Amino acid sequence: MQKHNWDWKKLQKGRGIKVQIPNDIDKETGKQKYRPAIVIKSYPSHVKVQLMTTEPSGHDYFKIKIDNQIQYIRPIYYRTIPLEWINRIWRDNFNKPIQLDKNSTLFTKIQEMEIKENLNLNY
Structure with a gap:
């Protein structure tokens, strides 16, 4: 796994990243997944992230289309990861880092999901 020295202050809320989780191997290809x-x-030392997947499941909280591909959001993918697992930052066509709006539907849904999950854990 390639190590990067990320400036945690630049990893603001809404920054799109690719994550390389150790031993997260694609079953079909046998290669490392980049989520x-x-x-x-x-x-x-770490970041809280909402991981996404292109594989639907009965546990999906909602879905969003990014770059013409549907990404599914699940509570299980709301994770804390070390900075070393970050592989790269999403960039636009002009090579500028992609920063999503903190007031977007995506963040509203993630916050709703987090609150709902916390309520479920307390009962």
Whole structure:
């Protein structure tokens, strides 16, 4: 796994990243998976992210289309990861980092999902 020195302050809420989780191997190809994620909160040693997947499941909370591909959001994919697992930052056609709006439907849904899951854990 390639190591990067990420400046955690630049990994703001809404930053799109690709995450390389150790031992997350594609069953068909046998290669390392690189999962898309959105930064929810960053710290000096780790970030909270919402991972996404292109595979639907009965546990999906909602879905969103990114780059003409449907991404599914699940509570299980709301994770805390070390900075070392970040592979790269999403960039637009002009090579500028992609920063999603913190007031977007995506963040509203993620916050609703987090609140709902926290309520479920408390009962």
